[in-house]
Amino acid sequence: MARTVNEEKRLERRKRILEEAVVLFAENGYSNTTTALIAKKIGVTSGTIFQYFPSKEALFHATVLEPLEDIQKKSLASLQQNGTPAELIKNMVEEQFNHIYSYSNELRLVQSVLGQRIRFPELTQKVLDSIKIMTDTIEAVYAKGQSMGEFSPGFSPAMISRSYISFLNGVALTLGEDIVHHPEWENLKGHAYYLFAPSQHRAK
Amino acid sequence: MARTVNEEKRLERRKRILEEAVVLFAENGYSNTTTALIAKKIGVTSGTIFQYFPSKEALFHATVLEPLEDIQKKSLASLQQNGTPAELIKNMVEEQFNHIYSYSNELRLVQSVLGQRIRFPELTQKVLDSIKIMTDTIEAVYAKGQSMGEFSPGFSPAMISRSYISFLNGVALTLGEDIVHHPEWENLKGHAYYLFAPSQHRAK
Amino acid sequence: MARTVNEEKRLERRKRILEEAVVLFAENGYSNTTTALIAKKIGVTSGTIFQYFPSKEALFHATVLEPLEDIQKKSLASLQQNGTPAELIKNMVEEQFNHIYSYSNELRLVQSVLGQRIRFPELTQKVLDSIKIMTDTIEAVYAKGQSMGEFSPGFSPAMISRSYISFLNGVALTLGEDIVHHPEWENLKGHAYYLFAPSQHRAK
Amino acid sequence: MARTVNEEKRLERRKRILEEAVVLFAENGYSNTTTALIAKKIGVTSGTIFQYFPSKEALFHATVLEPLEDIQKKSLASLQQNGTPAELIKNMVEEQFNHIYSYSNELRLVQSVLGQRIRFPELTQKVLDSIKIMTDTIEAVYAKGQSMGEFSPGFSPAMISRSYISFLNGVALTLGEDIVHHPEWENLKGHAYYLFAPSQHRAK
């Protein structure tokens, strides 16, 4: 029981470290973020980090993968609700673009990994795997939607799903944080859905 | 005259360093690429790098900005030829996606800068400036095309041009190098153009 | 409490570094003394130095200024005791020349700074300021002594005090460490006081 | 004959290098003066220096010793003219203090060597030898003057001559370049002579 309390405390602190690390790694990059800085930001000393993570690299892995898993779960969940494929995809786009701001650090981390594939080969693989799961799922839903006439028939579902993921990442990367408050923002979200070439789509 | 020969030699070697640096920075990231490694790869010793670039950071700046300038020039040039706006944009997309493979390292570098805005504030600004020039130019051409009925009238040119750039970057980042040999590749290029919502476009 | 113990330990070690640095800088000069050598001499590794001083230059500053402050304090103190001006000055000379051996490294450091004014402009200024305080104080005491008839009236106090400081420095610089054990040494001290042209002075 | 012309040219250039090196070494210190900088200042390239001096250290030796020899020669010469010992010493002091400004760089060099005895043991020895020759010569002249009643009898000639040299060095080191234009300057020179305790000396 006392055990459990301690366990909770540990988890709590682990989470704090992770949160702070996400921010710092995303803003400054992996190498430019020192473990001492992370420690300082959460008000502990440098040694403490290593009580929760065996190494800086392990911390980075967790920093990248754990949020990615979250995002993935939510995305997949939004595709497994009730509704037609077109509705599901529209919801997913809506949800992802609504959260792109609160997830921007996490997305940037993912992208920074992809930009250092040789440095982090294992991590890169996991990220690509995770992306593949998402694209595959989207692909399946999309194909179904096509067969139901909800999407234009001419496009390859594999290409469409990959295009969308590329677009999502490109937007998160290229755009500053302020874009979400920009009047264009709604149009951009709409255009993300337009990428799927919905049948009834008329230039909005 | 002898002067010219030496000058040429210097430029030649400078170019060699830059080429190698692009590859290594893109693959391993800035911090994980040592100047010694770059030197070794070109078969010189560590000190030589600093005869051509005052610091590692200056080398990185050149590595990012000089190719970006090239890409920009080519892109702008392809938009200033004869032809209707739709033709020009189609050519630009064609050209950029055809070269995305040979430029993938350069594009990854640009993205890695955007992922470390705090670390490289000045460089980030220059990159954003360069991107803005491209999006502004595309925007103008697109607007003209819209007014001529070549593109669907409902989309905001500013949004469209930014979407395209995001897409281009997202593709370069997310996709592996092998994608270009994939059968899907041609479709992806087509979809990039589809983003512009050409009027007569029917799901190809 | 534990806090105090640590604080003490830190100060102790800081002092050790400083002591060793004084010797090495004085013997080998600034540039020829490596931080690694200092570390080695105290039996720690290279990084440790930088836990106590932010840079080699900062260490050098401390190495020069902290002993200088000590010397200054002692000198001024010896001029603020009870006694006639002549007695005070005689005491000061006595004290300074008695300690010139134990301070010879510190004095040499001061002189090496003055010999590199361009290299260490800020430090030079501080050293000159410190010297000025000493000469000004001596000057005032001397002037009082003159008005009391203890010193020959014909000399400018400003010149006398500066002469004495120059002499003190010159002796520390030119003379080897062995001089203090030389029979001439006592005479030299006497001559330092002779510089002040005491009235009753007859070639001792 | 052509040989002689070349020889002259070589000597000329060697002299130029030496002159510039004196200034730079004196202002910035040995380690902080790069051979490249010296070369640049005289308008040649880095390699050229090594055609005239086998190493930077050899150049430094020449930079210190050659002017020292000059100064020594002049000083000795001024002590070997006609006149009583007191006149000779007065002349020497006059001459040395008059030139202290134009020789300040050379003197600073000498002092910088004494501040790095371990770094330059051989050079230090030569400097000390040279100083000894001067003090010995002064000592002999002074002793003669004492026996002739020109100087107070109570002082040890060895101590007096060393005091004077110390004073000379101390003045050159401690005082800035501007002092020579200061009204106090004449007094200072007088005081240098006062150090010798001339018999008839009354506070000037």
Added chain:
DNA sequence: CATGAATGAGCTTTCATTCAT
């Protein structure tokens, strides 16, 4: 458990020196 001083490998950068031209 947390601490934080010590470690030491590793990095960028400098610069005296060499040598092909």
Added chain:
DNA sequence: GATGAATGAAAGCTCATTCAT
């Protein structure tokens, strides 16, 4: 004889990691 590009050893400094307290 002058050049100046290349060299490569050496320096200052950083920082992930360890471990005695």
